[in-house]
Amino acid sequence: MRVVDAPTMQAADAHAMTRIGNVELMRRAGIGIAEAIRERCLGGKVVTFAGPGNNGGDAFAACAELADQVDCVVYAQTTPHPSTARNDAERRAREAGVHIAPFPADREAADAALAHATMILDGILGVGARNDTTSFAHVIDACNSSGVPICALDLPTGVDATTGEIAAPTAICATLTVSLGAAKLGLLLEASRALVGELFVADIGISDGDIVASIPAHTPAYHVLIPSEFRNALPTRATQSDKRISGAPLIVAGSAQFPGAAVLCARGAARAGAGYVTIATPAASASILRTHLIEQVVVSIDEENIEKSIEELVDLTRHVQAIGIGPGLGLGPNIAAIVRGLIERTTMPIVIDASAFAHISKHLELLRNRPCVLTPHESEFARLSGKGTIQPGTRIERLREFVDRTGITTLLKGNATLIYDGNDMHINTSGTNALATAGTGDVLTGMISTLLAQGLKPIDAARIGAFWHGQAGQLAGQQRQIGVIAGDLPELFAQAAFIEETRLHAMLTKIF
Secondary structure, eight states: OEEEOHHHHHHHHHHHHHHHOHHHHHHHHHHHHHHHHHTTOOSSEEEEEEOSSHHHHHHHHHHHHHTTTSEEEEEEOOOSSOOHHHHHHHHHHHHTTOEEEEOOSSHHHHHHHTTTOSEEEEESOOTTSOSOOGGGHHHHHHHHHHOOOEEEESSOTTBOTTTOOBOSSOOOOOSEEEEESSEEGGGGSTTTHHHHOEEEEEOOSOOHHHHHTTSOTTOOEEEOOOHHHHHHHSOOOOTTOOTTTTOOEEEEOOOSSOHHHHHHHHHHHHHTTOSOOEEEEEHHHHHHHHHHOSSSEEEEEOTTOHHHHHHHHHHHGGGOSEEEEOTTOOOSHHHHHHHHHHHHTOOSOEEEOTTHHHHHTTOGGGGTTSSEEEOOOHHHHHHHHTSOOOOTTOHHHHHHHHHHHHOOEEEEOSTTOEEEOSSEEEEOOOOOGGGOSTTHHHHHHHHHHHHHHTTOOHHHHHHHHHHHHHHHHHHHHHHOSSOOOGGGTGGGHHHHTTOOOOOOOTTEEEOO
């Protein structure tokens, strides 16, 4: 599903208006917002704060739809030049019995406005507003302190729709955000992501064509996976599959110090659906791996004989479809030479992680424009890119610069994992802090190895693997509030692949 930044959204909105008109667009926005709220507010009092622009108009449109079921009051800022759509929404709200009052002048008035509220609608600032909340801080703070569920209309007031930057001095912390027409990029990025709550996208008639026509030249298209798209993209076994056709990755991983990383990577590959997993590991860790891996084949690498090891690995590639390199590997010069030698002598799809970054960071030309995925976390990326620590708010531009320069599809791990191949930028929306534990990245490398072996392109293997991995992490966190470990994840892959989506009207798509 497409995601848009603020300029693209504003242009797409204008494009759609030429087809269906601004009044109809706002009416559809009101219907979409009301649909989401009805699932959560079966009675009581809905208190709405409407700013001076069209975001405030959306608030009126929503209350016009809700007034037959709940008591609605709108505290509205006046605007000297309201749009035709806002005038229409306010008129319909009045006719529906919505009480309209002046915007609270101070904190005391804001607290009084929220008395007996069972739901708050935040329609103060929208996508096109200047991201400064000073004039509204008293209302925002009253909302956040009230303990009442908050539904943000399009985006929480104080969140930048493009960067995710949070305004000073304060911003709305929403329980639910109903994004209109398309998900806004900033809602999916770190910092602001914690303020969004549940995120739904309401279809208000802005078409994919409207969005495509509005994306500036030389700008990547942004995407997220939703559960239905994920399931459709997940490889399935053909009826006549054998164990190798089902996916046969070669995993080059492990060491005497870190054998567990190879075990986790192998299990990730197997539980992701591989029919035959081969692990190539230094001799010092081979016996340990054989103790823990029953269904996978373990092959020893002789670190002391570099050329022989490379030849044996190349020979193994004749029986596999993809390679995963890195988890737990040693950092010595012999392993480095073996890793680079293998990469030089095969054109097979590869996913590279962990220790292998140290071996290829100065040899990225070996990977240019070939089927490959790099999966660094931010510290690894800082070294790999050669440009140091990623500063807050620069993850997208740093990833774009690196991929455009190197030609290598890269998955940048984080609270909002980003995947980019030089054309499309994918933002992963699944996951949880339960994944912040040793070894989960090794599991992901195994998953992506299998997906590559099953024939997916690098960008698809990376985005599907990241989403699936995050879904498994969420399940693990639900089952065990404390103490999730990486080994829990592979056992949840099957269940994570078929999580039921929350029931909502067809016009609403849940993101997270």
